[in-house]
Amino acid sequence: MTNRGPGIYYAEYLQLDRLLSCQDRKSAELNRPAHDEMLFIIVHQAYELWFKQVLFELDAVQEIFAGDLVEERQVGQAVSGLGRIGEILKLVVGQLDVLETMTPLDFLDFRDLLFPSSGFQSLQFRLVEMRLGLRREDRMNFDKLPFDARLNDADRSRLLEQEKLPSLSDQIDRWLGRTPFVEIGGYKFQETYRNAVTDMLDRDAAYVRDNTTLDEAERRADLASLAAAKKRFAEIFDEKKHGRRAEKGDWRFSWQALQAALFINLYRDEPALQIPFRLLSLLMDVDETLTTWRYRHALMVQRMIGMKLGTGGSSGHDYLRLTADRHRVFSDLFALSTFFIPRSALPPLPDEVRQAMDYRYVESAPK
Numbered sequence: 001m002t003n004r005g006p007g008i009y010y011a012e013y014l015q016l017d018r019l020l021s022c023q024d025r026k027s028a029e030l031n032r033p034a035h036d037e038m039l040f041i042i043v044h045q046a047y048e049l050w051f052k053q054v055l056f057e058l059d060a061v062q063e064i065f066a067g068d069l070v071e072e073r074q075v076g077q078a079v080s081g082l083g084r085i086g087e088i089l090k091l092v093v094g095q096l097d098v099l100e101t102m103t104p105l106d107f108l109d110f111r112d113l114l115f116p117s118s119g120f121q122s123l124q125f126r127l128v129e130m131r132l133g134l135r136r137e138d139r140m141n142f143d144k145l146p147f148d149a150r151l152n153d154a155d156r157s158r159l160l161e162q163e164k165l166p167s168l169s170d171q172i173d174r175w176l177g178r179t180p181f182v183e184i185g186g187y188k189f190q191e192t193y194r195n196a197v198t199d200m201l202d203r204d205a206a207y208v209r210d211n212t213t214l215d216e217a218e219r220r221a222d223l224a225s226l227a228a229a230k231k232r233f234a235e236i237f238d239e240k241k242h243g244r245r246a247e248k249g250d251w252r253f254s255w256q257a258l259q260a261a262l263f264i265n266l267y268r269d270e271p272a273l274q275i276p277f278r279l280l281s282l283l284m285d286v287d288e289t290l291t292t293w294r295y296r297h298a299l300m301v302q303r304m305i306g307m308k309l310g311t312g313g314s315s316g317h318d319y320l321r322l323t324a325d326r327h328r329v330f331s332d333l334f335a336l337s338t339f340f341i342p343r344s345a346l347p348p349l350p351d352e353v354r355q356a357m358d359y360r361y362v363e364s365a366p367k
């Protein structure tokens with residue numbers, strides 16, 4: 001016989017009486033019931049529940065990266081958590097399809113009752129953005145007020161508390177910066193890779209110069225593009241140049257972190273690098289899906305209210321579309337693809353590095 005416990009009841013466990021009694025339609029309260037207001041409320045509430053789960057997962061992921069030592073085994077757990085966050089975000093993009101079964105006219109039946117409340121006041125959404133790493137200075141403001149001015153005092157102070165803590169982006173930056181294999185024994189990834197890139201670009205330039213099928217204009221254009229590539233690469237190989245670009249906001253991660261991320265991407269087939277590679281890919285998935293949500297939400301808003309201003313006072317669709325372009329957190333990881341070269345041109349890892357990685361891999365396996 002299994003122990004069935006004290007006999008918990010489904011509705012009690014889920015507190016359904018509370019959960020299902022908080023969908024009060026403003027329109028019904030004012031004696032002009034609008035059918036679709038129920039859908040509007042439930043979709044927003046479902047979003048807030050999922051945001052709660054995302055924040056709960058972020059607690060666990062950020063806990064893993066909080067210390068100076070991150071165990072490899074734990075990175076696997078962070079990968080699971082980020083995978084879950086990614087799936088939730090995909091799900092909530094899909095929820096907009098349900099909301100779009102409400103037509104703009106149906107929405108007008110109750111929209112005037114919502115002013116001045118707006119999704120702009122979703123504290124949990126702001127916390128998700130902030131904890132991932134969207135900073136105050138990255139944000140687009142649609143008037144002179146800071147983005148949190150429309151929150152009530154309690155919500156604003158929770159946000160300000162959170163703002164003092166390191167974001168996931170800060171934590172990943174530090175963790176990547178500590179990656180040991182980029183410089184181990186006599187091996188310096190950065191030097192080996194720079195030589196490989198220079199050889200590859202010189203070979204390509206020699207091929208262009210000797211290629212008799214090209215006319216002079218084509219040859220000049222190809223050589224100029226190879227020279228531009230060389231210049232671009234120089235910026236990632238030179239710490240000072242990276243620093244100048246970072247000051248302008250072109251890079252966010254430290255130079256060391258970018259080298260490590262490059263190394264992990266290029267040598268991801270090594271067993272010890274597979275989990276870090278999965279982690280970096282998932283951070284990009286999360287960023288990309290959140291961006292997809294922003295675009296989809298902006299399109300839905302255009303369909304629902306056209307050029308009208310938002311209930312929260314923004315330009316509506318125009319503001320939201322711009323946030324999709326600009327409110328990105330892990331852009332560095334996307335930009336890094338510029339600096340990948342084909343596997344055939346990649347220098348093989350020296351034995352001492354592979355052995356060191358294998359050793360660590362075995363050492364940290366469960367006993």
Ligand code: HEM
Nearest residue numbers: 044047118119120122125301304310311312313314316323
């Ligand atoms: C009929 C459906 C919807 C309309 C017409 C709409 C409209 C808008 C508008 C115009 C804004 C810009 C701020 C403002 O001026 O109010 C906004 C922001 C926002 N909305 Fe919606 N929205 C809808 C549904 C949703 C849903 C289902 C969610 C899910 C939680 C949501 C979450 C947000 C968030 C988080 C923001 C802030 C975005 C940012 O500042 O980056 N909205 N919405």
